[in-house]
Amino acid sequence: MSGAYILAIDQGTTSSRAIVFDGAFRSVAVGQQEFAQHFPHSGWVEHEPEDLWTSTLAVCREALAGIEGGASAIAGVGITNQRETTLVWSRKTGEAVCRAIVWQDRRTAETCAALKREGHEELFTRKTGLLLDPYFSGTKLAWILDNVEGARERAESGELLFGTVDSWLIWKLTGGRAHVTDATNASRTLLYNIDENCWDEELCGLLGVPMSMLPEVKDSADTFGTVDPEHFGAELKILGVAGDQQAATVGQACFRPGMIKSTYGTGCFALLNTGETRVASRNRLLSTIAYRLDGQTTYALEGSIFVAGSAVQWLRDGLGIIEAAAESQKLAEASDPANRLYLVPAFVGLGAPYWDPDARGAIFGLTRASGPADFCRAALESVGYQTLDLIEAMRADAADMDTDDIVLRVDGGMTASDWTMQFLSDLLAAPVDRPQVLETTALGAAWLAGYKAGVWPGMEEFSGSWHLDRRFEPQMEEGERTKLHAGWQDAVRRTRSA
Numbered sequence: 001m002s003g004a005y006i007l008a009i010d011q012g013t014t015s016s017r018a019i020v021f022d023g024a025f026r027s028v029a030v031g032q033q034e035f036a037q038h039f040p041h042s043g044w045v046e047h048e049p050e051d052l053w054t055s056t057l058a059v060c061r062e063a064l065a066g067i068e069g070g071a072s073a074i075a076g077v078g079i080t081n082q083r084e085t086t087l088v089w090s091r092k093t094g095e096a097v098c099r100a101i102v103w104q105d106r107r108t109a110e111t112c113a114a115l116k117r118e119g120h121e122e123l124f125t126r127k128t129g130l131l132l133d134p135y136f137s138g139t140k141l142a143w144i145l146d147n148v149e150g151a152r153e154r155a156e157s158g159e160l161l162f163g164t165v166d167s168w169l170i171w172k173l174t175g176g177r178a179h180v181t182d183a184t185n186a187s188r189t190l191l192y193n194i195d196e197n198c199w200d201e202e203l204c205g206l207l208g209v210p211m212s213m214l215p216e217v218k219d220s221a222d223t224f225g226t227v228d229p230e231h232f233g234a235e236l237k238i239l240g241v242a243g244d245q246q247a248a249t250v251g252q253a254c255f256r257p258g259m260i261k262s263t264y265g266t267g268c269f270a271l272l273n274t275g276e277t278r279v280a281s282r283n284r285l286l287s288t289i290a291y292r293l294d295g296q297t298t299y300a301l302e303g304s305i306f307v308a309g310s311a312v313q314w315l316r317d318g319l320g321i322i323e324a325a326a327e328s329q330k331l332a333e334a335s336d337p338a339n340r341l342y343l344v345p346a347f348v349g350l351g352a353p354y355w356d357p358d359a360r361g362a363i364f365g366l367t368r369a370s371g372p373a374d375f376c377r378a379a380l381e382s383v384g385y386q387t388l389d390l391i392e393a394m395r396a397d398a399a400d401m402d403t404d405d406i407v408l409r410v411d412g413g414m415t416a417s418d419w420t421m422q423f424l425s426d427l428l429a430a431p432v433d434r435p436q437v438l439e440t441t442a443l444g445a446a447w448l449a450g451y452k453a454g455v456w457p458g459m460e461e462f463s464g465s466w467h468l469d470r471r472f473e474p475q476m477e478e479g480e481r482t483k484l485h486a487g488w489q490d491a492v493r494r495t496r497s498a
């Protein structure tokens with residue numbers, strides 16, 4: 001027997017989570033597990049593929065144990081994942097050839113620079129909507145083929161498979177019966193043509209990637225495979241897949257052009273729904289696939305910031321000036337605005353709209369009076385300034401779109417800080433909406449699966465279930481806003497690598 005429960009798997013950068021949602025979109029059981037991060041060289045970030053798999057398996061079992069009927073009560077599985085992270089494994093043995101190269105990893109900065117020097121960036125951008133930055137999967141995959149012993153020969157003979165984390169988990173869950181991904185994940189690889197909706201032979205050729213390694217690309221709500229019953233005791237169907245930022249866009253019900261969601265976790269990722277039209281950014285934002293439903297692609301403009309909540313982690317683990325993230329707000333409130341510092345948290349380079357992989361973090365305005373409270377305030381404010389950069393770029397790019405006023409829906413761990421959300425609204429001079437349900441990423445994956453299973457309603461009714469927790473309205477005077485923005489722009493200018 002199966003019910004209206006949906007199991008959502010959210011495989012993130014620092015932890016794996018599983019949530020069971022009921023037919024009223026409420027979270028009824030949860031499992032969560034952190035796993036090790038590996039930093040073998042400066043700028044390198046890796047995950048052990050087995051950790052991604054075993055932690056996912058464990059959290060699913062934990063969540064399923066929390067509902068009556070366990071796996072037999074589940075109508076479908078949705079998967080959402082950290083994006084761009086790159087894995088290669090053997091189709092014969094299922095063994096990965098090396099650790100997963102994580103989206104934050106910068107080891108291919110020189111490869112990207114060389115491709116740019118050779119004049120290839122325009123081609124990649126035109127076809128994929130992305131830029132030549134080490135963030136995306138393509139150059140990470142090329143690195144594996146060029147640097148892991150025997151990998152290129154094995155790939156060329158058809159033995160090796162490539163996948164983002166969704167593909168890897170589906171391969172494991174189905175006992176090696178499905179090598180698939182969805183259009184949103186494919187759109188982050190630098191190998192996928194987002195207009196024609198297919199892997200691109202020319203781009204694969206430029207990066208030296210054999211096309212036999214690539215997974216089949218499906219809609220975001222589709223039949224991806226059946227989970228081997230040995231894992232959970234029942235045959236579950238995987239019916240929804242999307243990259244985590246796209247899943248949050250769905251979970252926030254940003255279905256209309258002009259709606260923006262911005263997620264504040266480790267990094268910050270803002271997506272503006274541009275509807276069925278792909279908008280080419282004039283301001284170094286990405287064009288990407290928001291979701292593909294029933295063969296119809298909806299596009300988004302995306303701004304990606306690599307450091308948001310991780311600046312708060314740095315206050316805690318690097319500087320030791322707070323013990324828990326939630327303390328940051330109180331300390332920031334105690335800071336004297338006359339001692340204002342500007343922190344540019346370019347710990348792993350700068351993302352949108354600067355795309356400067358070689359920049360490193362800097363702090364400006366230090367005096368003998370500067371102390372922990374000022375560092376805290378600067379860290380929280382840096383998130384607001386970086387978002388302002390993105391929203392300004394989006395406003396300029398969307399000027400020709402026929403949309404209502406911009407609506408910003410926020411989610412992620414950092415949105416718990418009212419102070420940070422108020423500062424964000426002040427800087428943007430626009431309202432910021434925080435929903436009641438903050439598990440929007442998992443909810444988005446669950447909706448895709450529930451919709452495909454036919455047990456959850458369509459977009460309109462699902463949109464009606466979005467409820468506001470709090471709207472932050474701008475309170476800052478225009479003169480102050482302009483002064484602060486100019487201070488930030490100056491700090492960024494002085495931080496840039498060239």
Ligand SMILES: Nc1ncnc2c1ncn2[C@@H]1O[C@H](COP(=O)(O)OP(=O)(O)O)[C@@H](O)[C@H]1O
Binds near residue numbers: 015264311325417
């Ligand atoms: N009250 C808070 N104030 C500021 N930052 C917070 C607060 N609570 C959590 N965070 C930050 O939010 C991040 C965790 O958010 P989460 O959405 O779970 O991230 P991820 O999915 O990327 O692991 C951490 O980096 C943490 O520092």
Ligand SMILES: O=P(O)(O)OC[C@H](O)CO
Binds near residue numbers: 014083103244267
């Ligand atoms: O795992 P998260 O939530 O930090 O998200 C990572 C993004 O998908 C990277 O593009």
